Amino acid sequence: MPRGCELITFAKNQDERGVLIALEGESDEVPFPIERVYYISSVPSGCRRGFHAHEDLEQVLICVCGSVSILVDDGCSQDTVVLSGCDRGLYIGPMVWREMFSFTEGAVLVVLASRHYDAADYLADYNEFKRLVAGAAAEETEE
Numbered sequence: 001m002p003r004g005c006e007l008i009t010f011a012k013n014q015d016e017r018g019v020l021i022a023l024e025g026e027s028d029e030v031p032f033p034i035e036r037v038y039y040i041s042s043v044p045s046g047c048r049r050g051f052h053a054h055e056d057l058e059q060v061l062i063c064v065c066g067s068v069s070i071l072v073d074d075g076c077s078q079d080t081v082v083l084s085g086c087d088r089g090l091y092i093g094p095m096v097w098r099e100m101f102s103f104t105e106g107a108v109l110v111v112l113a114s115r116h117y118d119a120a121d122y123l124a125d126y127n128e129f130k131r132l133v134a135g136a137a138a139e140e141t142e143e
């Protein structure tokens with residue numbers, strides 16, 4: 001898995017009535033205060049979303065219905081995670097390029113985010129993203 005990404009399994013409260021999953025901010029499951037929740041649905045077949053990284057934002061993605069593939073790329077290595085099941089979350093930290101695709105019909109992707117929406121936090125140019133990652137790595141090596 002690329003740097004800054006982690007698959008998380010949530011604890012289930014399951015009994016004969018079904019399943020209840022509770023997520024709290026600043027916990028093992030969601031390692032930041034939750035400031036925003038949004039969800040993505042009704043994605044047409046074959047449609048790809050994302051194509052950006054965030055400079056600062058942390059998020060946990062949960063596909064509560066259906067499944068979706070998520071490509072994550074830290075600028076050095078890439079992986080594709082197939083996310084399905086309401087007890088599975090994908091943590092994505094800052095400076096990770098993401099693309100979401102292969103949404104199944106009726107899929108719903110819920111996202112917990114550490115910050116309010118800020119268009120200025122998006123890096124939508126892949127070359128610029130790679131340049132910033134390489135610059136940060138060079139600074140780390142110098143230290």
Ligand code: T46
Binds near residue numbers: 040051
């Ligand atoms: C991400 C992936 C997983 C808002 O007004 N408020 C919001 O909180 C968000 C997230 C989006 N928007 C607006 C901005 C655009 O006009 O909704 C529109 C669609 O957003 P976007 O094209 O950025 O959607 P995705 O699916 O490409 O990316 C989204 C998130 O934006 C992004 O942070 O990590 O989901």
